[in-house]
Amino acid sequence: MTGRARRDYRRGVVDIEQINPRNEAALKAWWDVGHAATADRPGKPWPLWEQSRVALTAPNPERDVALFGAIEGRRMVGAGMVLLPTRDNAHLAGAEVYVDPDRRREGIGSALLAEAEVLALGHGRTTLTGEAYVPPGGTAAAEPFALGRGFAVATRESIKELTTSDYVERRDALAAGLAGAGQGYSLVTFDTVCPDEYVESFGRLLGMLVSEIPLGDLDLEASEWSVERVRAAEQRQVATGRHVHTALAIAPDGTVAGVSDVRVDDTDHTHALVGITIVDPAHRGHRLGLALKVATHDLVLATYPDLRTVETSNAEVNTWMNAVNEALGYRTTETLLELQKRL
Numbered sequence: 001m002t003g004r005a006r007r008d009y010r011r012g013v014v015d016i017e018q019i020n021p022r023n024e025a026a027l028k029a030w031w032d033v034g035h036a037a038t039a040d041r042p043g044k045p046w047p048l049w050e051q052s053r054v055a056l057t058a059p060n061p062e063r064d065v066a067l068f069g070a071i072e073g074r075r076m077v078g079a080g081m082v083l084l085p086t087r088d089n090a091h092l093a094g095a096e097v098y099v100d101p102d103r104r105r106e107g108i109g110s111a112l113l114a115e116a117e118v119l120a121l122g123h124g125r126t127t128l129t130g131e132a133y134v135p136p137g138g139t140a141a142a143e144p145f146a147l148g149r150g151f152a153v154a155t156r157e158s159i160k161e162l163t164t165s166d167y168v169e170r171r172d173a174l175a176a177g178l179a180g181a182g183q184g185y186s187l188v189t190f191d192t193v194c195p196d197e198y199v200e201s202f203g204r205l206l207g208m209l210v211s212e213i214p215l216g217d218l219d220l221e222a223s224e225w226s227v228e229r230v231r232a233a234e235q236r237q238v239a240t241g242r243h244v245h246t247a248l249a250i251a252p253d254g255t256v257a258g259v260s261d262v263r264v265d266d267t268d269h270t271h272a273l274v275g276i277t278i279v280d281p282a283h284r285g286h287r288l289g290l291a292l293k294v295a296t297h298d299l300v301l302a303t304y305p306d307l308r309t310v311e312t313s314n315a316e317v318n319t320w321m322n323a324v325n326e327a328l329g330y331r332t333t334e335t336l337l338e339l340q341k342r343l
């Protein structure tokens with residue numbers, strides 16, 4: 001670790017230090033702070049140590065990561081991270097800051113955020129994004145903290161959770177309701193690696209995500225997904241033990257009309273996460289969204305007998321996706337405020 005800043009806070013001397021993710025002891029201390037700082041949230045708000053240890057050290061040409069900690073004497077009391085996209089959206093940096101629950105309101109979070117801004121500016125970034133999770137209809141420290149530090153809410157998302165028993169209760173009625181829908185379309189499912197015949201068309205659909213998903217005021221640019229880029233992303237998932245259970249809807253002309261996925265990590269078969277869902281606007285109105293979701297949820301239930309919960313998030317204004325998720329049995333657990341600040 002190398003000292004970067006030294007300031008006197010109310011209790012003692014707190015240094016903001018860079019963390020080398022390959023120093024496992026330092027990474028574990030950093031992870032412990034994030035774990036403690038998120039322990040009051042519902043669901044699984046913080047990755048398992050085994051997941052973070054692998055994900056934060058795995059090479060990824062799509063983004064750089066800078067980690068830093070707030071250190072007082074021999075103790076880490078705050079943790080920060082800046083994510084720097086490298087392939088596109090090079091004007092953006094994503095910041096996360098976490099403070100030990102016993103050490104709040106001492107200025108440590110502000111010091112970590114100031115460090116994140118210095119790092120982002122140093123990499124030529126002009127927009128800093130962040131996330132604040134609050135109870136539905138309520139608030140949490142992160143909201144006044146971020147608004148007071150120059151962030152604005154760019155969009156609001158609902159975080160939703162499905163218990164497998166709720167899904168099982170609804171599943172057959174949903175499948176019956178799909179009878180006769182999607183005439184001429186077929187479904188193809190796979191674990192992480194897309195069949196060769198669909199990969200190019202799948203990449204084209206991925207390129208539509210930014211323009212088709214409601215993003216509010218978020219300052220995001222569209223991405224191009226070449227076959228090479230899709231294949232490299234798949235291999236990173238394979239290398240970190242992540243299974244992306246994917247369903248594709250194939251149109252009568254053989255092109256990919258829609259996609260949805262559910263991700264399960266090898267370190268935890270009790271919990272799954274919905275990744276992306278999109279139906280090409282040219283193919284909407286055939287109930288493909290619901291059909292894709294039923295296919296992926298059936299697949300993970302059949303694969304992981306210990307599965308208990310599936311998590312998803314979607315924009316509050318996305319009425320179509322909200323209706324599909326409600327039909328599946330998802331319930332809102334938290335609200336996510338997507339924050340943004342122009343530097």
Ligand SMILES: CC(C)(COP(=O)(O)OP(=O)(O)OC[C@H]1O[C@@H](n2cnc3c(N)ncnc32)[C@H](O)[C@@H]1OP(=O)(O)O)[C@@H](O)C(=O)NCCC(=O)NCCS
Binds near residue numbers: 037096105107133
């Ligand atoms: C949000 C968080 C990082 C703030 O850390 P912190 O060290 O307590 O923040 P600071 O002491 O620098 O607070 C600076 C100002 O933010 C505001 N603020 C912080 N927490 C607040 C709270 N619970 N209620 C109201 N205002 C709050 C205040 O204006 C505060 O100044 P003040 O103490 O002089 O009144 C911390 O609560 C945390 O770790 N939360 C969980 C993780 C998280 O949500 N991180 C994402 C943040 S974008």
